[in-house]
Amino acid sequence: MKLEEGVKTMPKTYEVKPDMVQILNEDGEVDKDLFLKLNIDNELLLTMYEWILKGRVFDKKFINLQRQGRIGTYGSFAGQEAAQVGSALAIKKQDWIIPSYRETVVSLIHGVPLNNFLMYFRGHFGGTRPPKNVNMFPIQHIIAGQIPQAVGCAWASKLKGEDSVSTCYFGDGATSQGDFHEGLNFASVYKLPVVFFCQNNQWAISVPIEKQMGSETIAQKATAYGMKGVRVDGNDVLACYQVATEAMERARSGNGPTLIEAVTYRLGSHTTADDWTRYRSKDEVELWANKKDPLIRFESFLKQQGLFSSERKAAIVSMVEDEIETALAEFETVKPAPAYESFDFAYDKPDEDLLIQKEELKRRIKSEGR
């Protein structure tokens, strides 16, 4: 006989069922009772829409620019706009944002200028320098490397007694890394004001979620830390906004961290160097590109609310496209900084040896008339 069959103090399996917060369903229908109780006014709805749309246009444009060879490898975020916009709009000026590499809309919303992205995608030094007035860490290329850093950032805010919450972005694949675990554990031990916002786009390059983890959800991983875990429809901007807002309130009022799993989908390839047709079906992508698409869904909601204007949409689309085109055309004439200029950034002051190396390079570059 098995112990589990006979014993009263049965070992717990600690199993949980997935469950997902949704306010706006896939047909663009809102849960009315609920929606009325939320503090989301029309202005905010339009702001949400604007950013989702701007994000979509930006993304399309940058993919095109890459195809034209005008920028380097580009990582598309199409499909994830609602998760990014919903969470980003819940973040306040005094808060900190600790991104991975895909949070383009989050960055734009919080004041990272377009120019940074041009620099970055054209390989200029300084493209990952967040502007002084934006509380944001640089783009992170090491999966999950930013997670313990975000925890440290929140820890500093707490120690300094500042009213500031740190939001850390990462993907489903990042949850497999040791740094995810170590970071969340630290956050839970010190009850830090940090929100872990996971965009579960269901793929880590070619690896689907079921090859990535044995758990049915990412939210349930919060249990390991005695932390609050929330699963939300990541293509429902209203739910994302609300869930993020509540998590930040909790963090702000000293009630510790939250792990949010925003279930969404990457519509494009991992980057322009990737080809999604190698590992997933057209049907799957179609499903998410239509019925579940965050832009389409939110538009039909706005239509119901009488807030949609196709002229306004067209205006935004061409504004964003023009802005990028103009900025890029201008930027294409900018000569990248010479390599030796970066030597001042390895340390606060380059030592003598490094100065010699810098001078050597400078001399050569100058001698070549560059």
Add this chain to the structure above:
Amino acid sequence: MKLEEGVKTMPKTYEVKPDMVQILNEDGEVDKDLFLKLNIDNELLLTMYEWILKGRVFDKKFINLQRQGRIGTYGSFAGQEAAQVGSALAIKKQDWIIPSYRETVVSLIHGVPLNNFLMYFRGHFGGTRPPKNVNMFPIQHIIAGQIPQAVGCAWASKLKGEDSVSTCYFGDGATSQGDFHEGLNFASVYKLPVVFFCQNNQWAISVPIEKQMGSETIAQKATAYGMKGVRVDGNDVLACYQVATEAMERARSGNGPTLIEAVTYRLGSHTTADDWTRYRSKDEVELWANKKDPLIRFESFLKQQGLFSSERKAAIVSMVEDEIETALAEFETVKPAPAYESFDFAYDKPDEDLLIQKEELKRRIKSEGR
């Protein structure tokens, strides 16, 4: 209003309550119904007792030897005998054992000779060489380093189609490491025949469990992997044996890994280089050294069962002490292998440069008449 208050599809908090398997309680009383249903005969009971006792005697003796300066730093396991004996007796010959550094009884039970421990604690090369016929990894000094390795070991058994389960030992502190997380995640994805046996002795050197993690239990961390998690009274050898046996059966029959949290206590200091009075109260230690002690508890149970003999106990005690004393006295005359002999173990074959280094050292040692 808060979303969580108003919405039907409320975000799950994924909270769990601790719950612990126990068969033999702290007063030495057994859950009779349950016990009768288990397949534990008197012979096994006596074997359990013998190993618990041997472990205790071994430990005391080695602490004394360290005090006498006859061995180096020693890590005591007193208090954890039931967890080690219970789990070790559930492990079969064809299984693999992947230890940390504290599983002395587990090793003894599975045939690691006393001599290895003498070599090891006297700093001889080869002390961490498991004998050829024992499926055991060497002692691991890197916290959690063995966990992904245990997963790989189980993976190999599965790929080779062997009927072998890997049991991985580690402490409560190890659960904070990235390697714990990465290992358990891999095990859950590939549904490997591995049992993660955590001896939660409630302290990682001076760090108590509540500074180690935000979760109330370690067992609940299994949720993060969709894995079975079991919390067991680690000072109840019957429960430990049964829980481990069931986990191994599950693993053996293809039902994947289990995380077992055996709640126990380290009665002594972390090692002989540590001093527990610096960080914990005498009262706390007293409690575990008396009422909760696994040896005392099991003895009173055996007495009730009429299986206890104080002569037999005395005989075992002096047998173990004598055996160690005799072996050590003999071993103390053994000259450690000269340092150059270890040069053959860096690679399968030392390259020319290493051979030159080896010869240089050999020449010097010989020239000094050593």
Add this chain to the structure above:
Amino acid sequence: MAKLTMVEAIRQAMSQEMEQNERVILLGEDIGVNGGVFRATEGLYEKFGENRVFDTPLAESGIIGSAVGLAMNGMRPVAEIQFFGFIYQTMDQVCGQAARMRYRSGGRFTVPIVIRAPFGGNVRAPELHSDSLEALFLHTPGLKVVIPSNPFDAKGLLISAIRDDNPVLFLESLKLYRSYREEVPEEAYSVPIGKAAVLIEGENATIVTYGGSVPMVKKIVEEYKTKGIHIELIDLRTISPLDIKTIKESVEKTGRLMIVHEAVKTGGVGAEIIARINEECFYSLAAPIVRVTGYDTPYPVQTMEDDWLPNEARINEGLVKLLSC
């Protein structure tokens, strides 16, 4: 004999060893269905199935840690780390575990794993995707470090690595993956680990290099030849163990040595070669040994990397110095 690119030769080596020995398995991120982000394992998942080729979770320490356990229990895993810059996550499992397990276990266990990782610059990759960190492993006893510079060697060395009973780090130059094709024998063959190759003979000076820099240096050496200056070109092929004998023989002949590598200068492989030549044939040296390497800064952004890496201008400048004194 077919003409293969380096990445094709690497793929063929894995495929043939997997056919030959069922204990050889592959694991890594995106190496299965997707065939690897550089297609090094393309078709192998289809050919050998999901019990030989594993798409793993995104966790490098987990990949190497489980490879160590797999190897200790009889398998011969070939693990891919998607970019060498991610080797940092695995340092304990590589240097603290794999490299020491034989020693720790007094010979009871061997850890026959191969860790493949693409590396090197000039390919306009993002941060930490171009770094050359091989020197960290040169400083780690118990490991071998192999770096091929052409399709033929890549196949033969990878076969040797898979058959080797020690942990082997196998570094694949990104820029050489598809840069050209050459004849590669169809059958399985091995190129010995630990032996450098003299690619061009010469008596005026010696250049030692490896991996992605080899073709560039070769071109320069050939140009010098037309000018009547004969430089001996040595392709290290293995970083650890270092084939100092071949370098020494060359320096004894030429008296002048330059080392070219992409890794940052300070503490790089070049330093160790200089130290060894100093020890082995100090009196043969006619001039200070010259290093042309990455500068001592973090690997830079794409618009700066060509200036930062060893390039023709820098090597020529170095040669002027080397030959003038």
Add this chain to the structure above:
Amino acid sequence: MAKLTMVEAIRQAMSQEMEQNERVILLGEDIGVNGGVFRATEGLYEKFGENRVFDTPLAESGIIGSAVGLAMNGMRPVAEIQFFGFIYQTMDQVCGQAARMRYRSGGRFTVPIVIRAPFGGNVRAPELHSDSLEALFLHTPGLKVVIPSNPFDAKGLLISAIRDDNPVLFLESLKLYRSYREEVPEEAYSVPIGKAAVLIEGENATIVTYGGSVPMVKKIVEEYKTKGIHIELIDLRTISPLDIKTIKESVEKTGRLMIVHEAVKTGGVGAEIIARINEECFYSLAAPIVRVTGYDTPYPVQTMEDDWLPNEARINEGLVKLLSC
């Protein structure tokens, strides 16, 4: 002026900097209530409280990763890694993150963290508790690496490290922690990072060493002096940036150089010094530079370590060679 051991001097440095700047905090395993396994932080938890001194969970990457975030948001964390061998778990956060953050962010962020770690041999510690891995960090631009060899320097260098705006790895020789006491000024003072110290002047040869080997080498040098052979002894104190100027000046005078370190030979700090001296003053050298270091095997068990490490016999043997040619 009180006589302090090195570990006491280190403790005093932390205490004084914490008094002086409330942004300085300590984090690490067992450093709070227990005062650190070597008592380096003893009494600081009691003095500064639980909001300045943190016992962390057992996770080194988490410790350094959160220290990076703390620093980027205005704190000056001093993190202890309990033994340097566990630095492997932190390699990405140290080398991939802390060392590059200023560069990555184009100067927007600095990462003023200090990573303290006890290290070195001859103390009969278990595996991976004695390793000297400093060369890995010499090869990492963006970091500074400091290694004091006496109580006075330890205090002054640690104060400099805490005030430094760059990430600093601060390595503390286990065997010097309590080996002797010396006068250490009560007040806070700094010893500059990046400057080696000429401990003994001489003209017949130069020995460069650092950390735990300094007292032993000093004794040998003094013995030679009584025999009329004057060896100049340089204590590096900082590994990165390397003070090549001081070494060069000495070698220009003596023409003979030996380097002593505990780390394994191949790819160690000694190799870089040889490379630099080769570049800077090749023609001053009268003989090959000699390295006396750990052998190229994993750090051995306790009964073997004294033979494996540089010791008097090995250094004397090396000196015979160095002085004879």
